[in-house]
Amino acid sequence: MAVIEASALTKRYGETAAVRGLDLTVERGTIYGFLGPNGAGKTSTMRMLTGLTRPTDGSATVDGVDVRDRDELGGHIGYAPDEPPLYEKLTAREQLTAVADVRGLDPEIKAERVPALIDRFELDAADDRIETYSKGMKQKTSVVQAVLHRPAVVFLDEPTGGLDPNAARTLKQLLVELREGETTVFLSTHILPVVEELADTVGLLYDGRLLAEDDPEALQRRLAGDSLEDAFVELTTDRAAADAAGGR
Amino acid sequence: MSTGDGAGDPTPTDGSTEPPLGGGPTGVCRSAAVVTRVTVVQLLRKQRSSPLLVAVVVGFNCFVGAMLVGLAGDGTYQLGQSLAASPGSVGERVRQAVLAGVVLVSVMQLLGAASDGKAKHRRVAFLTATSTAAVVVALLVRRSVGALVLFGPAVLAAAVAFAVGAGAPTSALSLGVGGLWLLVVTAVVTLPFGLVANWVVVGYDLSSNARASLGVVVLGLFYLALFGRELVAGVLGVTPVAWAGDLLLLTVPGAGAALPQAAGFAVGSLAFVAVAGAACVELAGLTWFSDPAFGDEGDDEDDETTRTVETFGASLHRVCAPRTAALVALTWRRTRRTPKVLFYVYPSALIGLVMAEQLVLHGPFSMAMYPAIVGFTGATAIGSGFTLNPLGTEGDALPTVLTSGAGSERFVRAKALAAAVPGGPLVVGATTGIGVALGGLPPVVLVATLAYALAMVALAVLFSQALGVHYPPDHEELMGGSVKVPDKSASFLYTVGMTAVALPGFAGLGQYALAGTFEPVVLLGGVGVSLVLAGGLAALSYRHATRKLAGYSVE
16 A cells, blocks of 8 residues: 655756656555665655655655645654754753654653653763764654654655664664554665665666666666666666766 | 876975965965955845845935934034034034944944854854964954945935035045044954953853843943943043044034144054954954864753743643644743844844933933833834744754644744743733833823733734744755844844834824823824734734745745
């Protein structure tokens, strides 16, 4: 059953098209690896799917909610962008508690989950202000914040960037658990082994278009590569060469 | 890697080393010129690229120019006429006016210099590339150019008006050039004091409370200097600073200017500029490179404050939805730790002081005007904080709020409550308290004032958001930067809007303060119009703010 459905989704910034008629279907309870080179349109796509950016054209729903209805959409999603969206002057504990309250989480559930997630992600400085955190600590807080309310879909943009190996492993375990709990994880990252290890489906975005979509192994077989990295390089390099030959 | 042909290779091929930018006197001059050019171009482009800012600068110049020239009351044109009618009669008056002007501009420059410490990030790129001296020179030139842009045209207009009034064209020369020179001198010699203020704030890692107290003290000093300028000018009149009058009157025939004093001031002020510049280099080193300058802002919060916020937050659950209360409590906590979001509250408070001085202390109105002044300026101050920039003050966390499902209506209501709950009772209480303390105020006037203050508070917290949701337009800074204070143009538009709505009520209440008896039609009519306008605009503002927020797209 599809939880994300996008049809001809388009985003233009003036004359520049960041996403060009994207058609996308993501099944519930899966991990979707969203790959692409810098500037491919991944962040624009994620922003559209989370309601932060209005699509110029096309349509999309997440968990049955139109992405243009941001107020309604918020209850169904969690989002951890590459720049941790945190209040620098709060502590991690205050941030998580405040976000839980703003989301209307039951006080008992909040009292149980916040400390549990803090422990699990080893947020040792949870009572220090976020402005004193390293990039990795901020990233962990951001991810915890995104999954705190157990949304139907979690959008994670480069979640492993800045994480130490222990935290990265904890995150991967959490993603698997989320999937088992029927939560869909929409994962954008440049760290291909993570996608290769976890993703059920991989979508490769290039120049605002979905170039290929399959499960990681099938994608490798199709392109006769040894790894997802080979497939990525082959696809994007070929496409770039074709674009250059076409005079684009 | 070298390309072999030297193109793009920073290492000279003859084995010599390139002298670092800013090394030696020639290097300092060269890099100072470069940094100055970049700094001034940035300043002028910033002004030019914002039509609203240009309008504010032009409007300010027109206002100050009209006052100086004498379009409203006596000004330089009338002084010139007096000189023509009776040579020798105006010299002393010009000297006094010049000194009062120097005091005023110096205080304003001092405030600007003291608040410039926050601009450290603008300087970092330069400070890592060239010498401190070069950056200080650029900063001094920038301040001078800023002063000349802001006041220069008005000063020149005043000089020309004097010359026209006196029928002596040469008068404009010393008045104009001397006036511009005074602007430059005040811009330069006040910077060391501003740096000292920054050094105290940064070096001693003052808490937000201490900073706020310091701000109040500085504003108090500003107020004293503003309204005691004639007294200060009298004190300065017996010092060499008074020779500034001789410099300005040098080419005014029959004004009795003394050439030695004029020359003495010119040379002395030049020496002061040089000394101030040297002092700035030393002080800049202390302020900009001290360890705390690159640390956090040192805001603190004791347990008592935390408990107070939590208690208030818990109480809010009884009067509004839990999610709204959570947003309110979150806003309070953050405001407590980031008091700079209240930056524009101070000017509104200052406007209140100025109005009290101009309208009551030295104006035609009785003290019965005080409650209305407090009601209006207090309400304006309430809306000048975070509600004036509701998106920008969320800083990096904006995506969290937008994707939380809290909803735009809840967000706007929460921001309004966060400002109105502590601010409203303060303003309404002060308005009522002063009204009662004055004694003898008819109940109908008191009630009308109270209603007026309430309506203005309600308008302030919603109207400011309706304007504020349009700022800041620069999403990169919004998404990647820290909390921003409201945009200047938002503050300006907001003040204009609040004033327009407040005027009828102010006039109605002013009629009583002026005459001592009230005309029911004027009082109730004026206040009534303001209430209706405030109610209507508040409703429209709420609708606009929520719609704009619901449709907000991070581009």
